Amino acid sequence: MSDIFENLKQAILDGDEDLVVEYAQQVIDEKIDPTVAIQQGLIKGIEELGAKWKVGEAFLPDVMMGADALKAGLDMLEPVIAASGKTVSESKGKIIVGQVAGDIHDIGKNIVGALMTAAGYKVYDIGIDQPSENFLAKAEEVGASIIAAGALLTTTMAAQKNIIEYLKTKNVREKYKVMIGGGPTSQAFADEIGADAWAETADEAVSLCRKLIAG
Amino acid sequence: MIPKFDVLTPEQVKQVHEQSMKILNEIGVEFSYQPALDVLKAKGQKVEGQRVYFQRQFVEEQVATAPAEFTLHARNPQNNLVVGGENIIFMPGYGSPFIHEVDGTRRNSNMNDFDNFVKLAQMSPNMHMTGGNVAEPNDVPDSIRHLKMVYSAIKHSDKCFMGSASGYDKAKDTIEMTAILFGGKDVIKKNPALICLVNSVTPLKYDDRMLGGLMAYAETGQAMVIASLVMAGSTGPATMAGALALQNAEVLAGIALAQSINPGTPVVYGSTSAITDMQTGSLSIGNPEGALFTSASAQLARFYDVPSRGGGGLNDAKIVDAQAGYESMMTLMAASVTGINFVLHTAGILQYFMAMSYEKFIVDDEIAGMLLRYLKGIEFSDDNFAFDVIKKVGPGGHFLTQKHTRKNHATELRQATLSDRLSYDGWGKESLDTNKRAERKWKAMLAEYQAPELDSKVNQTLQSFIEKRTSELKG
Numbered sequence: 001m002s003d004i005f006e007n008l009k010q011a012i013l014d015g016d017e018d019l020v021v022e023y024a025q026q027v028i029d030e031k032i033d034p035t036v037a038i039q040q041g042l043i044k045g046i047e048e049l050g051a052k053w054k055v056g057e058a059f060l061p062d063v064m065m066g067a068d069a070l071k072a073g074l075d076m077l078e079p080v081i082a083a084s085g086k087t088v089s090e091s092k093g094k095i096i097v098g099q100v101a102g103d104i105h106d107i108g109k110n111i112v113g114a115l116m117t118a119a120g121y122k123v124y125d126i127g128i129d130q131p132s133e134n135f136l137a138k139a140e141e142v143g144a145s146i147i148a149a150g151a152l153l154t155t156t157m158a159a160q161k162n163i164i165e166y167l168k169t170k171n172v173r174e175k176y177k178v179m180i181g182g183g184p185t186s187q188a189f190a191d192e193i194g195a196d197a198w199a200e201t202a203d204e205a206v207s208l209c210r211k212l213i214a215g
Numbered sequence: 216m217i218p219k220f221d222v223l224t225p226e227q228v229k230q231v232h233e234q235s236m237k238i239l240n241e242i243g244v245e246f247s248y249q250p251a252l253d254v255l256k257a258k259g260q261k262v263e264g265q266r267v268y269f270q271r272q273f274v275e276e277q278v279a280t281a282p283a284e285f286t287l288h289a290r291n292p293q294n295n296l297v298v299g300g301e302n303i304i305f306m307p308g309y310g311s312p313f314i315h316e317v318d319g320t321r322r323n324s325n326m327n328d329f330d331n332f333v334k335l336a337q338m339s340p341n342m343h344m345t346g347g348n349v350a351e352p353n354d355v356p357d358s359i360r361h362l363k364m365v366y367s368a369i370k371h372s373d374k375c376f377m378g379s380a381s382g383y384d385k386a387k388d389t390i391e392m393t394a395i396l397f398g399g400k401d402v403i404k405k406n407p408a409l410i411c412l413v414n415s416v417t418p419l420k421y422d423d424r425m426l427g428g429l430m431a432y433a434e435t436g437q438a439m440v441i442a443s444l445v446m447a448g449s450t451g452p453a454t455m456a457g458a459l460a461l462q463n464a465e466v467l468a469g470i471a472l473a474q475s476i477n478p479g480t481p482v483v484y485g486s487t488s489a490i491t492d493m494q495t496g497s498l499s500i501g502n503p504e505g506a507l508f509t510s511a512s513a514q515l516a517r518f519y520d521v522p523s524r525g526g527g528g529l530n531d532a533k534i535v536d537a538q539a540g541y542e543s544m545m546t547l548m549a550a551s552v553t554g555i556n557f558v559l560h561t562a563g564i565l566q567y568f569m570a571m572s573y574e575k576f577i578v579d580d581e582i583a584g585m586l587l588r589y590l591k592g593i594e595f596s597d598d599n600f601a602f603d604v605i606k607k608v609g610p611g612g613h614f615l616t617q618k619h620t621r622k623n624h625a626t627e628l629r630q631a632t633l634s635d636r637l638s639y640d641g642w643g644k645e646s647l648d649t650n651k652r653a654e655r656k657w658k659a660m661l662a663e664y665q666a667p668e669l670d671s672k673v674n675q676t677l678q679s680f681i682e683k684r685t686s687e688l689k690g
Contacts, residue, residue, distance in 0.1 A: 059493040060449075104247075104416060107449050111496040154312050154351050155381070155424075183569060184312040184351075188323065201495055 004032060005040040008073065012045025015065025017072045024076040034077040035086065042073045043120070050118045060111060067117040091122040093213040094144040096135055098126040100159035105152040108182060112148065112202045119206045132159075132166035139176055146212055148205065151182040160185070161193040177212040181205060216301050217592035219554035222510040228518050231511075234460035235467060239269035244419045244468040248426035251472055258475050269468060277471035283520045285481035287438060288408040289344075290396055291373035291667065296343055298410075298438070298483060298556055299522035303590065305561040305583045306346035307332050308527070309377075309412065312353060313570040317654045319534040324350035324571060330367050332563065334664045335576055335657060337372035341583040342562065347377030347412060349563070350571050358688040361385040362681045365392050369677065373667040380411035380428025380439070387431050388684055395676050400435060407481055410438040412559065415465040417443055417450040421472075429469065433476040440524045440557065441469035442485025445508075446498055449491040455504060459511055462488045470521070483557050485524035486512035489567075498567045501530035501542025506549035513554040526550025527560030528579035531567050535574040535650040539565060543575075544582055551586045577653035581633035588629040599623075632656075 190198030284299025378389030516523030
């Protein structure tokens with residue numbers, strides 16, 4: 001049985017979504033404990049990948065493809081756990097990630113999402129060019145604790161402020177931690193608009209999640 | 216001028232062209248602006264939703280109608296510039312939202328910084344024009360930034376400048392202001408006086424803002440740089456050949472659109488393609504791959520017989536240090552010696568376009584001066600061979616007291632304006648590093664700056680236009 005866990009782990013390290021799906025199916029077919037498969041296989045893989053990335057042995061394509069493969073595996077195994085009446089082991093926290101209204105730049109946000117996933121958070125990526133309402137709607141739907149909004153242009157930064165203002169008008173500002181990022185943003189801007197956190201890099205964003213959720 | 220060197224074989228240039236044609240035809244490009252889709256549809260291109268699939272012949276024909284070179288007019292005709300041919304045009308960085316100070320601290324850029332960089336570019340003999348958004352004026356409301364920026368460029372300099380391409384209306388405003396300066400839209404339609412920067416959104420997209428700008432400039436016969444920035448490894452393939460073909464497809468699609476709107480529209484083939492740092496995902500611009508993209512782009516533009524834009528004092532450093540210097544020299548030299556015509560971001564850039572630095576501006580100005588000298592090459596004439604002088608001095612003598620030396624050294628041997636060539640003791644009197652010397656220099660330049668005269672009637676008309684538009688845009 002340890003072989004299948006090892007295989008799952010290795011498939012995450014290789015960023016091979018197809019193989020993860022194949023092994024996850026094997027877990028289901030052979031009635032192997034899915035909770036153990038997640039812990040001993042998928043999570044071990046993503047943790048090892050994260051550690052390799054930290055020391056410069058793994059690169060972004062490895063981490064992002066590993067995160068995609070992890071998600072594919074979890075999507076298959078978590079319903080099995082839920083169906084058996086057990087509770088799915090909690091992720092470290094739920095985060096809404098999106099690019100603000102008027103901004104169609106995708107990649108920075110995707111990197112942030114992948115690194116958060118690799119760090120053990122449950123990430124809901126709502127996509128690019130998203131109005132404030134969509135950030136809140138998704139956060140309410142899944143019970144997220146952090147809203148992370150990206151903006152790459154000086155002309156779209158204002159939309160990050162709009163999200164915060166929107167949360168205030170809906171009386172839910174205190175319910176969520178709002179994190180912002182993107183090229184032209186800065187700590188000063190985050191302070192000015194009343195964001196809870198600002199990160200210049202994806203790596204820093206992950207560290208901030210830890211602080212925000214702990215605090 | 217020295218002969219320009221190539222990094223691609225003629226066969227490789229053709230291969231890139233073939234791949235780009237295939238991309239344009241089989242994958243297509245997305246245009247999120249209905250008027251642009253209407254233009255291309257009317258020209259018989261297949262449009263599905265916002266995606267346009269280009270016919271090869273159409274693209275080739277449209278690109279062929281773009282002029283090989285054109286004159287960009289300045290309010291002081293002595294500063295007119297020919298864009299294309301053997302010419303190279305240097306100007307400051309574009310679009311940075313931050314200033315990195317001499318000590319490495321960072322702050323938001325503002326209108327005062329914008330004015331200052333225009334002034335420095337006006338004063339520098341190595342900057343041929345003042346450029347466009349030389350420092351994002353974060354302290355001015357976004358709705359009227361374009362008005363303030365163009366006015367600053369007009370007021371503080373009599374060199375050529377760039378206008379806004381941030382949507383159709385803002386583009387129209389800057390064209391209107393330029394028309395006021397030159398005496399009417401007809402005048403600038405005949406003699407283009409404004410150029411803007413239109414960027415694709417890689418991979419294979421153009422957004423409504425940029426397309427609005429493109430259409431406004433094309434309709435009024437003003438010039439534009441149509442540029443693509445492929446980040447190899449993230450917004451494009453990690454393999455450089457594929458990234459180059461992708462960039463080429465995007466630029467050709469933009470040129471084809473501009474020519475469809477107004478045949479003969481002056482366009483510049485632009486590239487800022489560079490790489491992704493595969494550890495962090497950030498853009499990285501001060502590297503050999505970026506220099507190769509720039510050089511290959513100069514060659515592709517020659518193949519299409521249009522002027523080229525690329526390179527600059529490009530680097531990823533955060534402060535004026537050795538990295539800032541060596542990366543910038545590589546990227547600016549690559550652009551210069553492979554025949555790029557229009558070099559946005561020549562001076563001032565730090566941290567992959569994120570910041571401008573006054574000290575870096577001065578360092579790049581020195582690099583630009585060195586390269587302009589290098590590009591002149593070695594002049595051959597009988598007098599320059601100086602046989603008679605060599606004979607007169609003879610073995611064991613020296614040339615310092617020869618008339619020939621006195622007459623020729625200033626034009627032949629460039630005097631450094633920033634580099635320290637002193638002895639150790641000479642340098643040791645103050646022990647200033649490059650960063651500190653640069654700080655001293657820009658402050659001295661700004662203290663000496665004098666504005667070129669601007670006709671008071673023109674000035675008044677410009678100001679009332681700005682007032683009118685400001686109240687409209689804020690209201």
